[in-house]
Amino acid sequence: MLKRIVLSLSVLAVVLGCSNAPFTPAEREIITLSDSLMNVLTMPLDSAVLRAKSIDFSEKELSSPLLKTLMDKMLYTVTDPSQDGVGIAGPQVGLNRRIILVQRFDKEGEPFECYLNVRIDSLSGEIVRGPEGCLSIPGKRGIVPRRSTAHISYVYPGESERRSERVDGFPAIIFQHETDHLEGRLYTDIADTVFVTQGL
Ligand SMILES: [Zn+2]
Structure with missing residues (x-):
């Protein structure tokens, strides 16, 4: 009887997407079975994932080796010549989780950095209009x-305390683009104009 109750509870936890469970079976599959070059989801085919809101990693997940694997694979994917992006977000590789990688053009060596459970707390400064694309x-x-x-807060990989940071210029634009992905928003929702570049 007790066994049955425990089993029912764990099934319920999976069904409800219990935030204490370290990754769902579907997420584990995406992280472990994908090649280093992950499949990048595209519109309109994958709109169900790309339009969904992403959730935070639990404490258990933040210290999981699976998260390290995911970060490595996302870095490999965004920097691959076939993608050549300046940022990437969890939903783009099939995970509705608050993880983004951003190329920090404002730092020496212009490194890609990973931000977990990231949020934009507020925006300031002038409105700038620039060209954007999306993988x-x-x-x-x-x-x-x-x-x-952009004034952001996040958990840095390997840490548990949240950090806050003010970001200016192009990286601030990338943070806005990537965190929009975590809310299910795409740049085409707010663009002044969208134009076709394929074949040019
Ligand atoms: Zn994008």
């Missing part, structure tokens, strides 16, 4: 209004 919307670019400064 999940191939063959298109758009002119998108953004704010020049």
Whole structure:
């Protein structure tokens, strides 16, 4: 009887997507079975995942070796010549989780850095309009209004305390683009204009 109750509870936890469970079976499959070059989801085919809101990693997940594998594979994917992006977000590789990688053009060596459970707390500065593309919307670019400064908070890999940071310029734009992905938003939702680049 007790066994049955325990089993029922664990099934319920999986069904409800209990936040204490370290990754769902589907997430584990994506992380472990994918090649280093992960499959990048694209619109409109994968709109169910790309339009969904992402959730935080639990404490258990933040210290899981699976998360390290995911970060490594996302880095490999965004820097691969076939993608050549400046940022990537969890939903783009099939995971509705608050993880983004951003190329920090404002830092020496312009490294890609990973941000977990990341949020934009506020935006400030002037409105700037610049061209944007997205790995999940191939063959298109758009002119998108953004704010020049983003005040972000996040968990840095290997740490448990949240950090806060002010980011300016192009990296601030990338943070806005990537965190939008975590809310199910795409740049095409707010672009002044979107144009086709495929074949040009
Ligand atoms: Zn994008």
